[in-house]
Amino acid sequence: MTSPAGTITPPIGGELADRYLGLVSDGDEPGATDLVNDLLDDGVPAQRIIVDLIGGTQARVGDLWAANEWSVAREHAATAVGERALAAVAARTTTPPDRGRIALACVDGEWHGLPARMLAELLRLDGWRVDFLGASVPGRHLITHLHQTGPDAVALSCMIPTRLPRAHAAITACRSAGVPVIAGGRGFGPGGRWAERLGAHAWARTGEEAVALLAGDWPPRNVTDFPMPDGEAFLGDEEYTHLVRSRPQLITTAMGRLTTAYPPARDYDDSQLEATTEDMGHITDFLAAALYIGEQAIFTDFTEWTAGVLTSRGVPPTALSVGIGLIRDQLVDFPAATSMIDAALAALPPD
Structure with missing residues (x-):
């Protein structure tokens, strides 16, 4: 079969x-x-x-x-x-597990487990023993598993860019444990370019690509042959740190100013206000990820996608622009963050 x-x-x-x-x-x-x-x-x-x-x-x-x-x-x-x-x-x-052993996990905070589960089955069909650890695996538990089982490689799934800082922590820990990492999922960016930036040894666009890569001369036997990329130490600067620590205050303040900046919000019911609060959180989280990696595209792609989703639900792009602006108003002393926000706002479609 x-x-x-x-x-x-x-x-x-x-x-x-x-x-x-x-x-x-x-x-x-x-x-x-x-x-x-x-x-x-x-x-x-x-x-x-x-x-x-x-x-x-x-x-x-x-x-x-x-x-x-x-x-x-x-x-x-x-x-x-x-x-x-x-x-x-x-x-x-x-299929007899005659290739080796792989630990497969979704990064901490990543709950899209089905794509990783499909990869697990594809790898089993190709002869790997797969330890599928499931969705949202805390980094410390992943590393404990590596020390207990000694796999040949780790396959790490990240579908949303907001999880990239945690993916980076997991990749760094795996490297320290001497286990190579193959990354997958659209969260690592077009062509997996952010996977390499975060130190992954390889990236696969699809499950089939991962199977083919692992069927070749991989994983590497000496992880030290893959040095960390230049600039890795500069990930997560002061602006990123401030944004993450200030997240609750940024959202609360933005929601407190919402009805003044966007009068239609005065008629929102509880479910609409809850959804808007979640959207403010997403704005902050994607901006933080963009700052962490130093990639404008992370934030702009998110805002353009969100505009499309909101439009399909009858919410005009102005509402999103106002929400983003309410976060921006609180970050005037942070030039990288405001520059990213301004670029994203300029790319949004008009009403």
Whole structure:
């Protein structure tokens, strides 16, 4: 029921993918698991089911939520069905673990566990013994596991850039323990460029790329052959430190000034105020990540994406601009932060 690494098989899509999406949309766990079992019975490689059907559908689910076509509850229910379908595939497929041992974890604070779980199954199918540690693994617990088990490598998943400071701490600790790190997830930036900046030994765009990389002459036997990148010691400067420490005050002050700066907020109900408070937190967190890495794109990409999400929910871009401005007003003595905010504001679409 499996195919060797590198085998080319036709992707799963079209009507079959639409059928599976309909099943997860309805929260139909039995239907989804029956479908993947039927595909396995028909000889479809497990890798294709994991990557194309389960992974491809999960991406569509995220797009449907972003477009306000699905609620958060429906998205979560669909993700749970995907997890069950993945478990059904795993239960039907076995491969002798003859390559080595890998610890796989989501960085502390990263709760998107399904992509990492899919990678775990792909690696098992390729002959690795995988210790899947799950979502949001505190760095100290990850390192304890490394000392207890002595894996050949660590695979670290980060889907959101706000988790990059914690990813950096985990990567640094893994290097100190003598274990090489392969990073994955869009949180590490386009082409994984921030993974290298944070000291990862390799980065993979997809699970299949990670499998192919690990099937080659990797992981390295001598971690010291990979020195830390130049400038690593300068990550997390004074402005970043101030922003992180002042986060609660920044959000509270911004919310206190909101109705004056944006009069329509006077009519917000409790749920709208709660959502706005969360948005203020996201603004602060993404700005902090941008400062930590020294990358304007982290903040600008977030604000542009958020503008699209809010527009799909009937919230005008002005509301986002005002919210960002309320954070900016409290950072006038911090030139890097205000410069990043100004650039992001200039890139936002007009109402």
